[in-house]
Amino acid sequence: MPLHFRLLMNAVAGGLLLAALAYDWLGNLAHELVGAAMFGLLIAHNTFNRRWYGSTARKGGRDLRGWLNIATIAALAAAMLTLLVTSVIISRSLFSLLPIASSFAARQLHAQAAYWALVVVAIHVGMRWAMIMASMRAWLRLGTPSIGRTWILRALALVVAAYGVHSWMVIGTGSRLLAEAEMTLNLWNFEEAALQFFLHQAAIVALFVCLGHYATRLTQLRREGASCATSRHK
Template structure:
């Protein structure tokens, strides 16, 4: 594994972690929330610089399931992140407070909507590349042979995480965020801070599970072999 590629991968996971941390707005003070968000966007800018050549391939390449799905998800994630960035600037009370912009309740609603939609799409994006990631992990761990037992255990664990992720969708009330519904329910960080992050991690796991195995169902046996590197 090339050091630069490993660095890119680490930065991507750090950006995802910052996004999840930023969702805990009522656990953080506003200043910390904005600083985390700004750091996340700087990492996303770096991500796009590292992957700038991809934009030249949008109208090229084979029209197969993985390629089409990847392009749709990537462009959707870019659009959602831009919406998140714009609303961040509009509602900022510290980092961008010097700009002559007026915040509004609608802008905050769109910001929350874009944040949760970004989390979901980013997780789907991760799922589309899960075979590659697991292949790299196996390579680093020196795993070179297939194991039916290991495959069974890993798939079983993935299924359990996905099932808990479904429960977490309701526990966190993601639906109200994605439909921009006004609610008076807020997470109680004084009694269950860890649970907040566990639920969001499970939601990420659910989206990775659905996109990874959903894509495998759409692929031919040959395509599965080409993109399989996770021994699953």
């Protein structure tokens, strides 16, 4: 399957994760259907990338970037598995006939895992941002990177990331990640400001995409600097 098609599929899965956070806006049945569709795309994503996992297992821990990559994937797997298990436990529509007793603790854990999944997915995307941009340039036939376009995009990313910090405080994501606040997906008045909710959540995603991307760039520069120093001493 072409890379750009897989990237589009992943983008749709990410959009579904954002949409699923708007529980009060969707209603329970739509929320569960959106979640089921997201997990379907997630299974497809892992199926298409199954060879990559073997390569990562062999090479992943050779440097700092490799260890960060493994840690991010492990955290993402834990968040998604927690979401999947708790979604079955607390289901009121798709899995309501299963003889499983729902609980307040499972609902709390489900909501907390959703916020962690959002953050870790964004970091995961940021660590692959250079590859994504290269694929998009090839797909759109933009040729070699333009210095002017690169700096415009960097400035735009800085503005969006700054708004992401503001959105982080508005939504209270930090306290929800640490379970310091009551864990619920009913956190917004969608009758008055549905669009603002999605803008805030998208800005938080953009913030962590930037952090993941530039953390990866720093590890690359560090490795390149170490390689140059080693070459000079030979």
